[in-house]
Amino acid sequence: MSEHGSPSRPASGSEPINIGSAGARRGSVLANFLPVESLPIPIPALPSSFLATSPIVREILERDIQDCSSGCASEDEEDEEDRPHHQANGSHITDAQLAFHPNGVAYGCGYSTVALPGMDRPVPNPREVEESLQAELELLRDNDLIPPSSSQRHRSGSVVDSLYRSVFSTRVKDHEEAVETTPLLQQDSRDGREEEAEGAPTPPPEEIVERWEEAVANQSIKTTWQREAKTLVAYSAPLIATFLLHYSVTIGSVLTVGRLGMVELAAVNLATMTASITCYVPVQGLATCLDTLCAQAYGSGHKHLVGLQAQRMTWLLWLLMVPIAVLWWFSEPILRSLVPGEETAQLAALYLRVLILGMPGVAAFESGKRFVQSQGLFHATTYTLLIGAPLSFFQNWLFVFKLNWHFAGAATAMAVTQNLLPLLLVLYVRCFEGSECWKGFSWKAFSNWGPMIKLALPGMIMIEAQFSVLEILTIAAGQFGTAQLAAQSVLVTVTSTSFNIPFPLAIATSTRVANLIGAHLSSAAQTTAKVAIAAGCLVGLFNLTILATLRRQLALVFTADKDVVEIASTAMLVCAVMQVFDSLAAVSHGLLRGVGRQAIGGYANLFSYYFVALPISLSTAFALGWKLSGLWIGVTLGLAVVSALELLYLYNADWESAVAAAEARMKSEDASNINAEPKATQNGHN
Template structure:
């Protein structure tokens, strides 16, 4: 038993463990006679009502020791309701498991999708407001946002993805309080990691000038970054806090908070830029304020409305196991950043082909970004579900989730691919009216549409690798897929063979095909899910001895 369980502060954690061992008996509790309502029962000093069984004749090996009113929350799915636990699940046909997990993943994915779409609207509102000031302002705002994404947001998201590996199995294991401990460690380590990023953002102008940007654009982009920096700590905390909720099955909490703040953010952007007269700097100020409001709402909701089962008092253990966080975090950063930088490189290459090609590439990138939101949400849901199942020891069902999520991603990709191919001559009109741009977009869209299928599968495979703690494999696959195969092939086809923008997208598609096939083979087909249960439990227990 760990030190936490031997102290006076550990009583709620012990209740969580007892409730975990007595999950199967919860269906019989309402039928057991109780004397709690008939006798004067002394209140528990922690305020947790306890019901006692009337007599020993009602006690069996499945009778719960303690009953909470209300019970300590856990993630309960209809698929988990068997009173026989995992052995009964082993008798369930795979087809039935597929059907059950399809519903669960869909229910998990929808609020994650809403969360990311509305969070993306924070950035979109800034770009729209800035774009109406002047062309120079739009260029500076785009440069500032691109710099912020590459040097800050992508890094934060990659580092926070470590929690996709650690939190879900911790919540469903015998030590759910480890969720809170890993959150504390992640917040502390992220705070140190933000120092060099903030230093860059507050001194960005000379760096941008050194990279050859026009002085006026570099100055305004630096102003954008300076004010956006006040929202970066909150953005980082939001990436962490949403995983705190999601690992407990509270997917709708981040979605509701973001949906509530999103229209207020749009209003603030307009109000600060125009009526208040802050002009260009008003947009990043409004967005930074909105990120901080999301953080404040998350803290208040977590404190007042979520039971403390997943929390633990802040103590000296917050400084332990930073090596495990660092290894997973650096790999997570590499996995996310290597992919984000790919799109920036292709955008730069398209710009070398002229303004028409650059405009067409912008339309294609927006298309890819919009269609990617659904598989990305599914990848988050997949990571959480697999992690929860590994924590519970349900290896076979975890394997089924890994398989069905790829089937769903392929289906989503095929739907998008078909729709875009049908409307490819009209699709570009949603973003641009230039006939030359529309012609280029229509010609390249079939290749882009095909890439969406493999991009979605690749996203799910990355989610499975995160759930298994294999972010390092994801980094190697991305580096080989994009920087050894995809980008060099795209540049060769574009500039040597004269295929122009189509060449870039052929290279990207080939890279995505290779990455998705390799990731599915490594992450799903060759996985030993029984062994993954042991590895997951060892990681969340803070041992940090498993292979990463």
């Protein structure tokens, strides 16, 4: 990322590849894996990369292109002339067989529970194409189809070298030869010395493309768990850092309020969850359509449409925030009816009133993230958060303690940070990179809303359905008193923080598996799946250990109230056990997305939330009197059910059928291209 520092950084650390001179893969059995065609089409016409998508996306971009003035078209033509040829004609986009698309990065609130119509795989940008070639090079070297890099060569058959090869080497030969006799190993060592003496340089992109196609056609590409482990770490580590940075803004507010008292801590939990369900999650859900629209616009060469789509979504979100702001302003009577503590409801309502000031920033930042990420500038969001997150902590100290604004100061710090983040992002685009897709404000942003809303609504509904359970549990916790609600704030913050480790792993897993499946490498995809599940178990056990052993210390970080600490530390034992199932559920759902079966995981999630977790939570909390611990027992069992269902499906899944489904999707996209090209030609003549 760079929302991931660089999510697609090569795992091996080998030389970067210049893709400027490589040729397109014409006639390749893999050439249509991604819905992009390499044939250049004049600006007014619609390139196949844009046509091979859902009808709604096609309708939106068709209308925008038709409405564009000749000035917009000429600006895009100038951009096409200025950038390198391989970017202008899109020929290398078809080479992006293993490009890294960090789906879910932009909103970071979790996967949609059900597959959304029209939310297609984004078109890879030139940065991702380069990473695709790098990933192919690594696998070719692992299979000795291209001479290995210096870091992969070994000098002798010593004990240390043998140990390194068996544990860390990514070469397929090193692990296949583990069962062979010593003479063969010694012969391989001589081969390794010969390779090292040759010092073969990195081949040009054309050769990588040719070798890759031949290897896949001959089914000679294999992988090792070491390679897949390195790849998943390289993909997910920057994501983890960025997600934690983003969530640290919320953590800073909770930590500060916890120092004010138990009532304040309970109020901030109630206010934050209410804000999330009524505003933040719907905004994130609606903005998910930009993941497709902006990426398709950028991939088709119509850069000005990237900024136009972001503008349109921002205006739409700002308009929708007007009734939400009215609801927040008059929220006190509603909150009083939901929780018994009158003072808690008053403070929560005050927090929401102040947060109204941050609403514009929330919408702008969600749209802005898609604007830069569609261009492959994932690091722009990371740099923004590296400045914004520490400033949020400083503002909490300044407003709450230095200026003595107390509880309102924490809400003010949150609102200021929410408005500061998009400003920092704009500053980055203005001063560094990304401005080529911004052609200024346009009145066209107030037109063509209907198809965009139609595309965006399913994302909002599905994500809202998934996260509404948390609001129900928060309201339920409030029924047990202020101390229980304050302890719930501690538990939600801790578990949400810990989830920022397995969730990025799930994003990396779904991407890697989808790429391998699309490249007809089902065996390699199964290896990735095994590594991901093992990694999920390790992450879950790590989180379990931290929460179980430091449960009291973690509670004390948030509050000094003895009653709240006692309640939170007791319930945190249940949350600790939940970590294993939470990690497994995230990874297994990522795998289902990778093989194109995300709907199965989506319905399994909805079933577990509403028919397992929620009934058990309410029963154990109220009927058995286990209160907060009972609420989290239900969630834990729900996650156990969904992870078991998804893993059971994956265990019995036919991975070859996933390859066949990917191939069928290619053929469907080809048919879409053929049917749409006459229309595109007609639009071009018009």
